[in-house]
Amino acid sequence: MGTGLNEELRLKILLSTIEVFNTHGMRFTMDDIASYMRISKKTIYTVYRSKDELMLDMVDYIFDNIAISKGATIENCQESLSDKIKAHLTAMPDAFEQINFTELFLLRDKYPVVFDKVKLRLDSGWDPTMELLKEGQEKGVIKSDANLYVFKMMMETSLSSFFASDILKKQGLTYREGLDLVVDILLDGIKV
Numbered sequence: 001m002g003t004g005l006n007e008e009l010r011l012k013i014l015l016s017t018i019e020v021f022n023t024h025g026m027r028f029t030m031d032d033i034a035s036y037m038r039i040s041k042k043t044i045y046t047v048y049r050s051k052d053e054l055m056l057d058m059v060d061y062i063f064d065n066i067a068i069s070k071g072a073t074i075e076n077c078q079e080s081l082s083d084k085i086k087a088h089l090t091a092m093p094d095a096f097e098q099i100n101f102t103e104l105f106l107l108r109d110k111y112p113v114v115f116d117k118v119k120l121r122l123d124s125g126w127d128p129t130m131e132l133l134k135e136g137q138e139k140g141v142i143k144s145d146a147n148l149y150v151f152k153m154m155m156e157t158s159l160s161s162f163f164a165s166d167i168l169k170k171q172g173l174t175y176r177e178g179l180d181l182v183v184d185i186l187l188d189g190i191k192v
Helices: 003-027 030-037 041-045 051-075 081-089 101-110 112-123 127-138 148-164 167-171 175-190
Strands: none
Touching: 003 030, 003 051, 003 101, 030 041, 030 051, 051 081, 051 112, 051 127, 081 127, 081 175, 101 112, 101 148, 112 148, 127 148, 148 167, 148 175, 167 175
């Protein structure tokens, strides 16, 4: 199989895995994905050697696409700076709105390597966000004495908690609803 075909198959597997995850949660199997895609499990194994490898790639795929959405919010000059900051902090591709993130707390115990990757991705890539928050301070939208590094740490900790506990599931919240609540609460603390 050529590289282009492998990449096309990889993307189809990733998108199918997201769909299967939404219906089966963390209990999904490679058989479930193969059945959903109507291909053999062996074909999936030509791209991914294991469920762990597939899940690690899925984490990167999701976070890479969230970063693209965050970048788009920075380029959107039609919104006020305050709205742009909120949109940036809550950015998520429309295609991911239906992902059932409420079961991701199971990663910690069942897939610790994948859980560590999620934490790493949550804790990285903050440079554009910090620049936007600093711009907010310079333009009087964010309190000049707000400690942006503490804000960052609180955001990271809050989001990590979604993946380390079943708080979303217990509260009957989607990841989007939880993210919006966290951003609203934290932004209210630093906005002018």
